[in-house]
Amino acid sequence: MSSPIRPVGESITLQVLNTFDAIAPATASAETWLQEQQAPADAAFLVNLVIEELVTNCIKYGYDDTLEHTIEIVLSIAAQTLTIAVVDDGHAFNPLEAPPPDLSLAIEDRPIGGLGIHLLRELTDDIVYERRDGTNRLTLVKHMGS
């Protein structure tokens, strides 16, 4: 028997349907919660970017059917650390395996793509991908006030 997980600090869980219209209300809920937690503005920007990049990506490429799915986003803050977990039941996809974009190329040689996960890597302190029980779980960690 596994022991129950007790979250330390504050957390909120957002259930986001796999439709583009669901992104704005989810972002608004996240922003309200972050304000209540008195999180800094750059944390709000990061959460905005995580929801926009990962939910959009999941809706566009994540599913092999046209059914309704729910993407779960769990925000938690403990000891000045913001943790964002994004869980979807799409096909297995590890975004961390994507090669980093070559930022040294001249303007005319820049490929149009591969930027989203690069931004999230740069703006966070840690990102972990797990495939568990038929779901993709990406956990992003950001130390605030540093």
Added chain:
Amino acid sequence: MAETRILELTGRMDNATSASVDAQINTALDAAPSGLVLDLAGLTFISSIGLRTLLMAAKRCQKQNVKLAFAVVPPSIADLFEISGLQSLFRIYPDRVSAVAAVQ
């Protein structure tokens, strides 16, 4: 003399809005101006698709020989320009007057 076009980008540049921004930039470039200034003072958020839209605009400007300058890039947006390597490709000015002067 062809004139300078100025576009103000406001609110969010994300999956929902970037196509319309792209269309507006292309309309401006279709008029074959000598310079294009993108004023980002009112831009509150940008995602990777928004950054790609700006990169595509810069590519088209280069192809068309249109001088491109950015005016008033908010700090959070400037951070993303830097992280994505666009800072070195874009000419960025602190205000609209100097951006317009730079493309004339």
